[in-house]
Amino acid sequence: MKLKDFIFVQFTVLIFSAGSIFSKYASFEPFLSFRYILFMGLEVFTLGVYAILYQQILKRMSLTTAYAHKGTTILWSMLLGYLFFHETVTPTNFIGAVIVMAGIIYMSIGGEANE
DSSP states (O other), rough: OOOOHHHHHHHHHHHHHHHHHHHHHHSSSTTHHHHHHHHHHHHHHHHHHHHHHHHHHHHOOOOOHHHGGGGGGHHHHHHHHHHHOOOOOHHHHHHHHHHHHHHHHHHHSSSSSSO
């Protein structure tokens, strides 16, 4: 896998993870209030952008490889949760995310699903 494809797929997964920020912000608001609808609308918009970008990813790599990269959602969600909501990241969380990333990197540069 080319580095630019790796970066593009990670950027796309980051956008997917960012949708959860809007979802969580919406959960703090009264149901159907303006801010609730705004945050839910932003989440739907983010997921729409993700869907379009994911189609572009599938033009560049196999479905198996692209789907494996969705596992990095764990890492991006932990990072975004920490940055936006001051959520705790335990050593076990971090180790688990590193293991997932190592598997994805291995697969991307030399594993069986490599194109």
